[in-house]
Amino acid sequence: MRITCTALLCLALIGCGGESTSTDINAEAKPAQTFSWKLVTTWPKNFPGLGLAPEYFAENVERMSNGRLKIKVFGAGQLVPAFEVFDAVSQGTAEMGHGAAYYWQGKVPASAFFTSVPFGLNAQEMNAWLHYGGGLELWRELYAPFNLVPYAGGNTGVQMAGWFNREINSMADIKGLKMRIPGLGGEVFTRAGGMSVQRSGGEIYTSMQTGEIDAAEWVGPYNDLAFGFHQIAKYYYYPGWQEPGPTLELIINKQALDSLPADLQAIVESAARAANQNMLDEYTARNNAALIELVETHGVQVKKLPDDVLAELQRISAIVVDEMAAENPLAQRITDSMRAFAQQSKAYHGISEEAYYEARGK
Numbered sequence: 001m002r003i004t005c006t007a008l009l010c011l012a013l014i015g016c017g018g019e020s021t022s023t024d025i026n027a028e029a030k031p032a033q034t035f036s037w038k039l040v041t042t043w044p045k046n047f048p049g050l051g052l053a054p055e056y057f058a059e060n061v062e063r064m065s066n067g068r069l070k071i072k073v074f075g076a077g078q079l080v081p082a083f084e085v086f087d088a089v090s091q092g093t094a095e096m097g098h099g100a101a102y103y104w105q106g107k108v109p110a111s112a113f114f115t116s117v118p119f120g121l122n123a124q125e126m127n128a129w130l131h132y133g134g135g136l137e138l139w140r141e142l143y144a145p146f147n148l149v150p151y152a153g154g155n156t157g158v159q160m161a162g163w164f165n166r167e168i169n170s171m172a173d174i175k176g177l178k179m180r181i182p183g184l185g186g187e188v189f190t191r192a193g194g195m196s197v198q199r200s201g202g203e204i205y206t207s208m209q210t211g212e213i214d215a216a217e218w219v220g221p222y223n224d225l226a227f228g229f230h231q232i233a234k235y236y237y238y239p240g241w242q243e244p245g246p247t248l249e250l251i252i253n254k255q256a257l258d259s260l261p262a263d264l265q266a267i268v269e270s271a272a273r274a275a276n277q278n279m280l281d282e283y284t285a286r287n288n289a290a291l292i293e294l295v296e297t298h299g300v301q302v303k304k305l306p307d308d309v310l311a312e313l314q315r316i317s318a319i320v321v322d323e324m325a326a327e328n329p330l331a332q333r334i335t336d337s338m339r340a341f342a343q344q345s346k347a348y349h350g351i352s353e354e355a356y357y358e359a360r361g362k
Contacts, residue, residue, distance in 0.1 A: 033068070034070070035068065035264070037070070037095035037096055037256065038079065039054055039071050039074065039094065039098060040085050040088050040089070040096070040097050041073065041075055041082075041097065041098040042076050042099035043075060043076055043082075044076055045073075045078060047201070047223075047226070048223060048226050049156065049219070049222055049279060049282060049286070050154070050156075050223065051075060053248065053275050053279045054073045054098040054275075056278060057250065057272060057275040058071035058072070058073050060274055061267055064267045065267050069260070069264050069267065071095075076200060079094065080094070082103075082202070085097040086104045086146070086148075090253070091147075095252065095256035096250060096253070097250070097251045098248065099249060100115045100183075100248055101247070102115040102183030102184070105183060108143070110327070110334055111143075112183045112184045112324075114247060114249065115183055115243070115247055115248075115249075116184075116185075116243040116245055116246040118185050118188055118241055118242050118314070119241055119314045120244060121341070121342055121345070122244045122245040123158070123244075123246075124245075125245060126152075126247050127277075127280075129337075129341045133341045134337055135338070135341075138330070138333060141330065143251070147253060147255070148254065149257050150250070150251050151249065151251075151252070151269065152249065153276055154276055154278075154279035155246060155276065156220060156223075156246050156279065156280070157220070157245075158220075158245070159219055159244075159246060160219075160221070160236060160237065160238050160239075160240050161217060161237035161241060161305055162216055162217030162236075163208070163215060163217070163229045163233035163236055163237075164214070164215040164234075164236075168237060168305060169306060170306065170309065175194070176193070177195065178197055178215070179194055179214060179215040179216060180196075180197050180199045180204055180208075180213050181196050181215075181216070181217050181242060182198055184324070185241070185243060187320050188242070188313060188316045191320065192313060201223075201227070204229070205227055215233070216233070217242060219246075220240070221293075222286040222290045224236075224290075225293060225294055230294055236302045236303070237304070238303075238305070241314070241317075248276075248279070250272050250275070252268070322335075
């Protein structure tokens with residue numbers, strides 16, 4: 001009898017254990033939360049390079065998150081006008097934006113530092129300063145009052161000085177010239193006797209074609225060829241003193257970012273870093289072929305700005321940057337940080353990058 005009861009008790013316990021295990025295995029997993037965001041840009045939809053960067057970013061985020069975060073990209077004017085991206089993201093109309101920080105200079109003067117400073121850091125140096133020199137922390141401090149979190153979102157490398165309908169042989173040729181040139185470069189150009197005009201990328205061609213402006217800087221051969229600027233201007237000048245390391249930005253509404261779980265926030269950051277480097281790689285590869293086509297197929301005259309013109313523009317640039325730095329303590333901290341980094345980088349590049357170019361024969 002005792003043996004029988006013990007056997008029955010064991011069977012009962014085994015049965016209970018089996019039922020519990022079965023319940024655990026068959027329990028339905030809680031579905032992962034998904035998010036749908038809008039990303040507005042200052043570029044035409046799918047425009048080569050600039051406009052494709054946010055698309056590349058969005059695709060990477062969706063793939064890495066296994067569809068948990070989907071981002072729909074809107075080109076300039078599709079949801080908001082190009083120059084209203086900053087406000088749209090700040091107010092939560094869209095969760096994200098992609099553009100250039102100097103577009104918001106009228107609203108946040110020091111924002112121009114985070115696109116490019118005339119005669120300042122190049123692309124390699126900007127990336128290093130932002131990610132390892134304290135630049136990104138200063139950028140986020142600057143944007144915090146606007147409910148925005150910025151990330152570097154691309155870089156085109158040293159740009160061209162621009163397209164002109166007349167030759168520039170001296171500073172006298174800049175006097176009275178109306179040029180599409182934004183940011184700190186635009187302020188320098190105005191101080192030099194010209195007139196800086198703000199135009200979105202999609203407006204430049206028509207503005208030059210109608211004579212509304214006499215010159216324009218956009219990016220470089222890859223994008224300039226796509227816009228057809230060779231059809232409306234004769235001279236193509238270099239170097240891009242006004243934008244030696246133009247950084248683009250991905251801006252995110254802070255509440256939207258905070259709403260994401262930690263793993264999705266990490267995916268957003270990783271995708272931004274990838275998009276930032278990918279753009280520089282693309283421009284480095286494609287500008288070469290585009291310049292050859294502009295010269296050999298379309299007869300564009302590529303010219304270097306005279307040394308005395310560059311020297312005067314550099315002198316004025318230093319004054320403009322000093323004046324902006326003096327506007328408030330944060331602007332001064334940004335300027336000091338960037339300049340200190342530039343000095344360190346210049347010293348090292350003198351025996352690395354520059355010395356190698358010299359040894360290679362440029």
